[in-house]
Amino acid sequence: MNWGPCPADVASPTLQCASLEVPLDYQHPDGQKITVEISRLPSTDPAKRRGVLLFNPGGPGGPGLAFPSTWANSGAPASLLAEYDLIGFDPRGVDHSTPVSCDLRPDQLVLAPKYAHNREEVVQASATAKQIARQCADSASAPILPYITTANTARDMDQIRAALGEQKISYFGLSYGTYLGGVYASLFPDRTDRFVLDSVVGPSGVDATTARRFGQGMQDRFPDFAKWAAARNSSYGLGATPAEVTENFFKLADKLDQHPAGGIDGSLFRLGTHSLTYQTLLFPRLAQTWQALLNGQAVPAGLLRPAATNSEQSQRSTMISVLCGDNAWPRQISTYQRNVAHDRAKYPMLGGAAANVWPCAHWAKEPLEPPVQFSDQGPSNLLLVQNLRDPATPLSGALETRAAFGDRARMVTVDQGGHGVSLPYLNGCGFNAVADYLVHGTRPDTDKFCGSEANSGRKLTPQQQQAADKIMNRLRQY
Incomplete structure (x- = not known):
């Protein structure tokens, strides 16, 4: 690998970057090539170096070049930074790798469908989704889009492994990762x-x-915010009891459905509220x-949703391609x-949006290839970590993945809400389980349960806060 400076938007004093050519189509490895951009944060102590630790921060479509530095700055222990070269990469289709574009307008960058109150609004969402699918099919990237899949990204990871001269890789993946x-x-x-899998998606991807499951996750997580807000009613006036806070959620959603304010309608309010429950650190913002x-x-710009970036076009287009290229969706x-109708009744806060029509219903x-099937055949080296009340990847999906891997996996379940376990300021028990495994190879003999911790919301150092903001903004993008 020819390591050199990273692009200006991801540069840090210790981060190095390189480009790697990979096949567009692994069925024809000698055919068209695309590039994958890779970053490296070298081990702080080569004498103790075990190997490489690859990262994926979620998505699909999440950029990963800056993530090694961000994660290191969030409070990763010195022993872990000595153990590995930390490796990030922009997946195929994203940012500094060969990018794709569906020529999305700014109003199309929120991919989650609108909340449907009735059958006609599902038809309207279908028309919106069909337009996005048509733009993708008509774009200059159209010939590449079918190959922007999870299986091909995993094959790219193996190309990275080979290029680094490693027999094996360790891995840390968040959410979709x-x-x-x-x-x-x-x-x-x-x-x-x-391998560490944090906030686990179900085995179907x-x-x-x-x-x-976003609808289920919102319903599982919202009581945590309602309790938090009721305890601070004198500061925010959102309700003196959790029930009053919950009632105000529906009142605000209905009001904004009828009379949007500052570009915020009921759907964006619901989606934005959901994304701001991803961490308790975000509750004051919510x-x-x-x-x-x-x-x-x-409402100040960026509160309900992070401000769009210049690279969001490729990120959203990659997300659509992966969603639609991995699985066949109902037509x-x-x-x-x-x-x-079912999810709106069962999960009234968000079910009417999460179950609505995505562009994959009209994908060209x-x-x-069929989805990759998880199985219990292989080395027993997977550690899954999962919050009980995750708004984005609920426990139900994690349990299915845990069952699919059988004795290959162990799972640590943490009694807290939020999306993401493996940050030191969230839950010491959950974080220590990850650190002990990555540094020492110590994995629980059986599945483990971590109780809640009173200091989970403790004050962060400025460096940790900045890293946390970057990670959380990345995770709560739709």
């Missing part, structure tokens, strides 16, 4: 060392079932947003109408 890690562990089981909306004040609008191409 857990599915990518599971696919790699299924395609290349003998090339895996220590990001398909219609996973999308619908409470400030509600407070402004209740008082008829302008009949009546299927979505039934699902919306069928998947080029």
Whole structure:
């Protein structure tokens, strides 16, 4: 590898970058090539270096070049930084790798469907989704899009392993990154060392079932915010009891459905509230947003959703390609109408959006290969870590993945809400389980449960806070 400076938007004093050519189509490895951009944060003590630790921070479509530095700055122990070269990469289709574009307009960058209150609004969402799918099919990237899949990204990871001269890789994946890690562990089981999957997607990947689980996740997690806000009613005025806070959620959503304020309608309010429950650290931001909306004040830009970046076009286009290229989604609008009616009743906060029509219902191409199946055949070296009340990847999906891997995996379940376990300021028990495994190879003999911790919301150093903001903004993108 020819390491050199990283692009200006991801540069840090210790981060190095390089480009790697990989096949567009692994069925024809001598055909067209694309590039994957890689970053490296070298081991702080080469004498103690075990190997390489690859990262994927989620998505699909999440950029990963800067993540090694971000994760190191979040409070990773010195022993871990000595143990590995930390390796990040922009997956195929994203940012500094060969990028793709569906020529999305700014208003199309929020991919999650609108909340449907009735059958007709499902039809309207279908028309919106169909337009996005048509733009992808008509774009200059159209010939590449069918190959932007999780299986091919996992094959790219193996090309990275080979280029680094490693027999095996260790891996840390967040959110969608857990599915990518599971696919790699299924395609290349003998090339895996220590694998950590944090906030676990179900074994089918990001398909219609996973999308619908957003509704379940919101319903599981929201009581944590309602309790938090009720305890601070004197500061925010959102309700004196959790029940009053919950009632105000529905009142605000209904009000904004009828009279959007400052570009925020009921759907964006629901989605934004959901994304701001990803960490308890974000609760004050969510409470400030509600407070402004209740008082008829302008909501500061970026509170409900992170501000769009210049690279968001490729990230969103990659997300669509992976969602639609990994799995065949239902094509009949009546299927979505039934699902919306069911989930709107069962998960009223978000079910009417999560079960609605995504662009994959109108995708021009069928998947080029069947989804990779997880199995219990392979080395026992997977550690899954999962919050009980995860708003994005609920426990139900994690349990399915745990069952699919059988004795290959152990799972640490943490009694807390939020999306993400492996940060030192969230839950010491959960973080220590990850650190002990990555540094020492110590994995629980059986599945483990971590209780809640009173100091989970303790004050961070400025460096940790900056790293936390970057990670959380990345995770809460739709």
